[in-house]
Amino acid sequence: MGVSTQNMAPRPGSSTGPAGASSRPQRRFSMREPERYLGYLFILPAIALLVVFRFVPLIEGGYLSMTRWDGISEPVFTGFENYRLLFTDDPVFRDTMVNTLVVLATLPIWVLLPLLLATFIHLGVAGGQFYRNVYFIPVVLASVIIGSMFNILLRYDGNFNQILGLLGIEAVDWLGESRTALGTVIVVQIWSSFGMAVLIFLAGLASVPSDLIDAAKVAGASLWQTIWYVVIPIMMPIVEFVSVITMISMLTSMFGLIYVMTAGGPGTATYLPEYLIWILQGELNRPGYAAATGMIVFILIGILALLQIRFMKREVEL
């Protein structure tokens, strides 16, 4: 849709400029005003969608988190009571937050492993194209399929333990014991999602000037020195981006695997915020309490993401 300049032309005797001013600034001024309004018009649909589908639910969720509600009768406003109970009288929430910290502590693995693999592929390791495709295959599989597959492999009398048995190692109930369940789910989640990070890193690596790498080689840098002193510094903005989206996905994308592989158990060993919210809302009929948990997770993700971005920026500046 074109914008007619005819209507925007300065009108004779217009009062938009000082008397006697040349026509040029007058014309520029009158051109920019409608453009500014048009700009607002263009972003209006996006703003409307954000307001309707993000801000309004967020505010409603905030209100709901301050109510006691069974999902049927009228909600009763209780202020910050749900938050107080979560932090002072809820061992399941406490366990969930500890599990969350454990998951977050593994972030370097989630980021550095794909960075390393992407760098190898970029530097021309044999069969790079093959690895690129193979790494990406799990990304297109639904978490239910991945979970079901690993359920069969990892059950007490499953293939994995059979292989360990051949090596003389005692079988472990990987998904059924607290000491192994969360770690096992994390490993499966990393396996299923790192292909996407590899792809993002490869896209970033494509922008690394090849003459820099060649220069490093000529200067006698080893592979590790090339990665550490040349590739990683240039890739820091991409690392920052992958770190933030990975951290968010750790807290918001593991529900499927947990639901299929452990159902949160044993005990609370694999409870993460999403799963806890689902239990509170879907099984225990406590939508207000579930909303309070959701708000805490929202704030936690926001704080962590901001801290991460600030930290990374400082690292890059240094």
Place this chain on the structure above:
Amino acid sequence: MNIRTVAAWMTALPLLASVTPVSAQQLTVWDFKSADPVVAPYIASARKDFESSHPGVTIKHVMQPHDRFYTILGTAISAGQGPDVVLLHGGAQTTSRAEAWVPLTDAVADIKADVYGWDAFTGANGTVLAVPITLQGNAVYYNKQLYKEAGLDPEKPPQTWEELSTVCKAIIERTKADCFVVGNKSGSQGAGWYSSLALGMWSEADKERFIAGKMSWNEPAARVPLERLETMIKEGWFKKGANSLETFTDAINEFMRGSAANTMGLLSDISNWKQYEDFMGAENVGVFMPVAIGVDPAQQTHRLPIDGGIGFAVTRWTPHRDLAIEYVKTLVGPVHQRVFLDSAGALPASAKVDLEGVTSPGARQIFEWMACCSVSKRPASFMPLDLNKELIRQTQLMFAGEATTDSAVKALEALRTSTNR
């Protein structure tokens, strides 16, 4: 009145006569089962019977997706319009929406004694909210072949804790199979085991106190079932890796392939006598009630937990209330219930079903117990939801060897007495 008017009336009258109020009536039923091939014959039987006895009335069953059924139903309830009749699960799914259903207490008074499972469809004030059509509960199914291999009498399953102990020791020592298989990933079978062990020793008053959340977990009545479960786990009666096995796939398959001699199953739908007899042969499958613990089994007779499974309710907004009530009562008619039994293996709610020709020994045994030895309100199904969830978590930890009776009791009692519920 001229001849033209008379002719017009004469033409219109037969048409008007055919459009009587009754002929215009259609009952719409929402369910989550009618298109299932094994359920369809039952629905067809009831529908044809009702339509033939009510000329001009048609019944329309609409099957909604099971996983979204209550979401869709919630929309209809909010709008105050929708189906005339709905299929519901017993317990909280029915009672939590009590305002949406027509109270049926008086309407079903004439069939009350002929139908089991009312408790699951009765509201807090004793109002009947729906008519049960199936029953659900727990029984232990066993592999007679493995009993023989272990030198046990396959026709004499255990009735007491001591006999169960003898059976498990023999199975473990003399066969390659485990005594029990449990699929406790969701934890529901662990909680189910607690229920079954409790019914082997509780009085009716104990059960009611427990369901109301008034029984302290420190009391012997609440502790002993946990202690027995802990003993079973420590003695190695269960197949290892229970927490990574699914209840309705892995555990069933393990039992059917003979890797365990016993399994706690259901009475209807799945993991029931029909599924096991169809696969293993009726002559190879036996069934027994939860065992008596610390009491004479002749005294503690009511040990088979049975509750209403699914049932039909009439909606408050229906303009065809009387017809809908009649249809709901038709659905629990003994002839149609027999069709349901034959096609789906569903345990019928009607006590009047003619069992002539039912050859399944498992089904016949369960019917016999229904009359003499059943008890309603399975503790794990009727206890407060949050305590049930904690019980599930604690049994998972016990199967993993990470919790004892003492630690489980401590956690459960802490929640029971908590203000955060």
